[in-house]
Amino acid sequence: MRLSLYGVTKKFFSLRRIITAVDDVTFDVHNGEFFVLLGPSGCGKSTILNLIAGLEKPTKGEIYFDDELVASPEKKVFLSPRERNVAMVFQSYALYPHLSVFDNIAFPLRIAKEKEDTIVKAINDVAEMLGITELLKAKPGELSGGQRQRVAIARAIVRRPRIFLLDEPLSNLDAQLRHTMRTELKSLQKEIGITTLYVTHDQIEAMTLGDRIAVLKDGKVIQVGTPEELYDSPLNTFVATFIGTPQMNLFKAELMEEDGKFYIIFERSKILVPSRRITLGTFRSGQEIIVGIRPEDIELLSTSEGGHFQGKVASVEYLGRELLVHFTTKTSRFNALVSERMVKEGDEIVARINVNSLHLFEE
Amino acid sequence: MQDDTRRGLYNTPKEIAEAVVFALPAILFLVCFLLIPIVGTFVSSFYRDVSYLPREFIFFENFRRIATDSTYWRSVYFTVLFVACSVAIEMVIGIIFSLIMHEAFPGRGILRGIILVPWAIPVAVSARVWELIYNFHYGLANYIVTALGIAGSPINWFGNSVGAFFALVITDVWKTAPFVAIIILTGLQAIPEDLYAQAKVDGTQFMQRFWKITLPLLKPVIVVALLFRTIDALRVFDLVYVLTKGGPGGSTTSVSLYAFKTFVAGDFGYGSAISVTLFIIAWLFSILYIKSSRFLEEVK
Amino acid sequence: MKEERIKRVLLIVGIVLTVSFCLLPFIYMVMVSFAKNADFLSLSSRYVFTVNNYKEVLFNANLHFLDYLKNSAIVSVVSAGVAVLLGSLAAFSITRLPLPFKGLVLFVTLSMSMFPQVSLVGFLFSFMTKLGWINTYLALIFPYIAWVLPLSLWILVSYFASIPRDIDKQAFIDGCSSWQILFKVIWPLARPGIFSTFLLAFIFSFNEFMFALLFTTDHRTRTVPVGIALFQGLHGEIPWGTIMAAATVSTLPIIVLVLVFQRNIIQGLTRGAVKG
Secondary structure, three states: OOOOEEEEEEEEOOOOOOEEEEEEEEEEOOOOEEEEOOOOOOHHHHHHHHHHHHOOOOOEEEEEEEOEEEEEEOEEEOOOOHHHEEEEOOOOOOOOOOOOOOHHHHHHHHHHHHHHHHHHHHHHHHOOOOOOOOOOOOOOOOOOHHHHHHHHHHHHOOOOOOOOEOOOOOOOOHHHHHHHHHHHHHHHHHHHHEEEEEEEHHHHHHHHHOOOOEEEEOEHHHHHHHEHHHHHHHHHHHHHHOOOOOOOOEEEEEEEEEEEEEEEEEOOOEEEEHHHOOOOOOOOOOEEEEEEEEEEEEEEEEOOOOOOOEEEEEEEEEEEOOOEEEEOOOOEEEEEEEOOOOOOOEEEEEOOOOHOOOOEEEE | OHHHOOOOOOOHHHHHHHHHHHHHHHHHHHHHHHHHHHHHHHOOOOOOOEOOOOEOOOOOHHHHHHOHHHHHHHHHHHHHHHHOOOOOOOOOOOOHHHHHHOOOOOOOHHHHHHHHHHHHHOOHHHHHHHHHOOOOOOHHHHHHHHHHOOOOOOOOOOOOHHHHHHHHHHHHHHHHHHHHHHHHHHHHHHOHHHHHHHHHHHHHHHHHHHHHHHHHHHHHHHHHHHHHHHHHHOOOOOHHHOOOOOOOOOOOOOHHHHHHHHOOOHHHHHHHHHHHHHHHHHHHHHHHHHHHHOHHHHOO | OHHHHHHHHHHHHHHHHHHHHHHHHHHHHHHHHHHOHHHHOOOOOOOEOHHHHHHHHHHHHHHHHHHHHHHHHHHHHHHHHHHHHHHHHHHOOOOOOOOHHHHHHHHHHHHHOOOHHHHHHHHHHHHHHHHOOOOOOHHHHHHHHHHHHHHHHHHHHHHOOOHHHHHHHHHHHHHOHHHHHHHHHHHHHHHHHHHHHHHHHHHHHHHOHHHHHHOOOOOOOHHHHHHHHOOOOOOOOHHHHOOOOOOOOHHHHHHHHHHHHHHHHHHHHHHOOOOO
């Protein structure tokens, strides 16, 4: 199923003020795509999910499932979740504590008045697929976090929904389990091919799971793209710093044009910017800009070698295979990810940056 | 479905209608058997409404009569005195009970059950038991009083107004102090243990901890219990009706009982006026109670 | 430690005093109910054991004690049952549905539970007389439902509000209607709360005195509290033994309920009376 949102806005009215949780959001999710809504808490991503599910009504805008209009306040259309045939997995899993695993998974089918033998067959299939056949008789209270997770997913896919909505489903699991579930979830989604919308605040989760990602802030969509696009060409400093760990370094510099070529001036250094990096924006000469460079695109050299600017190592973090070096220049602080273990605290160094990976942003 | 903390922009008439349908049966019952009777009582209080005469609108005449009715003022005097004494004693005993129940010891559950028993059984029934306890010749009360040497000779509980008053107060305390204890216990359980540990480290004594930590932190819940009990004691009826019947000589007639007797005597207008005065006082206290118990926060 | 020891002694003394304070009247009640003469505490008498008082109470049809017990049971169970049912519908509407003016509804309901009964009883009496309901179960059941509804509603609202929202969102997505959410999800989850509410509503109905005193006229509808309160001897002397036997029989079920379900009752009470 293809999902489309056009200008969807959601406002909440409390006694004191009006909160715009979702602000003029437009995007498409292709059939069978794994689409991730990524953003910090309070950015409206869960509200968007609820709007798609039919748990909330938009204040403005239209939501389509394929060509079917499912919500539009202007046209007075609003389909309930039942009519939309959506499935959702909550962060808390929302398993019915009074029902066994079997009855939990059977619940939506029984509400839909399916025949009991179809139900049993459907549940056995889905239980096998998720490896929870042994647990069918247990109550949710007796399960571990990972098992509950699987049951919640089983309950969601057993009804063959048109769209699969997941609201931070992995955030209650420990790091190890989260990693395994991530891989499993991805292959499961590819196997059953249901269009999936996944909400998370964890950028690593978004990057590993999503076919495409929408980055949200303050209820607005900032950028939509594949993980590579977001990583390589962030539209602004918010996306740039939100995606990728360790974070991208940002520093202020002046842009200068000379003989048709662009340079950035930073602490008396003049760095040539490859022209393809410039076309992205509408920059002028003499403009104050923000420059971004990812830690892995900085090389640290000893003072005898030639680099772009000088600095002093403030501290060093061992990340196993690599070193994360924090160093300061006259006006800024930088992080660099290096593999050679030759720097230590207090060292004077020269930094050389990979100019092909420079990101320029307007202030 | 909507989030209660935040209101979405629109709910369709259908959804609102459904919400009303769910709430309607309960609201109907409340309106028919609580709200309309109260309004009816207010209306009646402006009428002369006695069984042998036609109903007649007399405006504030009933209330003017109340102002000069010495029996009414005596019932007010008794009720206020009764509320003050019994509620004060209940609070003290209730706090002591709650401190005991809060300690960890084997059989604590049973003790909590036992403490509920006086509260749970009908007042009319326990009042009969206490009536026998207060019996001048062979009741348990006089047996204990003389055996312990508190009084030289048996007390004639119902023979004089002081004895009757204290008989009522003791019985009421017995019945409701446990209830107060249960309420205060919830307040005690909400005090973090860490605070006591910290205070112990700081070198405080047991009683210091009670005065400096327990009591101040219990204050909100004590206020709630106090108001609740005050409202309840203001309405006192069953106990006096069964135990003293308002005697001797009308000295223990509560406002409730006086209004009730006026109704039974067939004077509905005047009885309504008396009960309206009680209603207004109780209602003012209940506003205070609702405010202090933070009830409405749950929904807002 | 010295302080610990003092505290332990104080605690034991406190427990003993508490238990005797609460139970002494009941022990006395039971003793009198089994005594030939109620005056066994006086010097001129002594304790003689007998079960005649119970025989009298249970088998003397003229006392109508079993009628009272039956009336009380029917009236309280029906009132409490209906109050819990209606209360849970309303509590569901208040906690989960877009009911207009829900704050006002709750506020008014709560202040209603503080009404003095005497300011209702006059009007209700003429109302019941007009309906011809005096001395029928209806005259008690209807006012009782309204009388215990505010408390029931409050306790249930508090229980329902503590059930995570995700659960009923999930049920809504699974295709449940509001009725199905209430009966298939909320009810089973709030079962302890619903049970507590029922117990309290039952106790309050069972203990009610003023309405029953005025709206019933004989053994066909009279309830236990009124029956025992009005129990007088035929020939001057009050038959204490019989009264105490009747009191014992009628309070025994309540005592058992309270001891067995103290946890539920305390939970319900504290949710109904205090928040936070």
